[in-house]
Amino acid sequence: MGRRSIAEKVCSGIEKSDPRPRKLKLVIYDFAGERIPPKFFDNLKRVFRLMQDGRMLQYSAIVARHTSTVLAVAELARYYRCRSVRVYAVEELA
Numbered sequence: 001m002g003r004r005s006i007a008e009k010v011c012s013g014i015e016k017s018d019p020r021p022r023k024l025k026l027v028i029y030d031f032a033g034e035r036i037p038p039k040f041f042d043n044l045k046r047v048f049r050l051m052q053d054g055r056m057l058q059y060s061a062i063v064a065r066h067t068s069t070v071l072a073v074a075e076l077a078r079y080y081r082c083r084s085v086r087v088y089a090v091e092e093l094a
Helices: 006-012 038-051 067-079
Strands: 024-030 055-058 061-064 084-090
Touching (some): 024 067, 061 067
Antiparallel strands (some): 024 084
C-alpha cells in the first residue's frame, strides 16, 4: 500500500456532518505573493474528489455545499503555509 496523500490525511480528520447543507460555503485563500506549490492544486483536486463536493470559482476562491469540504480546503491551505484563509457561508440574494 502506498503512502496517503495530504488530501487523504486532511479529509480523514474532518467530521462529515453538516448542520446547514443547503447554504453555499466559500473559501478565500491568499498566499500573499508567495509562489503557490503545484502540489497544492493536485491535493485540492483530490479533496474535491474525496469529498464529492466543491469547485474553484477563481484561482483563490472555492465554493462548496458542505462544511466538511471547505474545512478540508482551509486545512490544506494552512498545511501549505497559506498566509490568509477565510471561510464564509453564502446567501444568494438575486
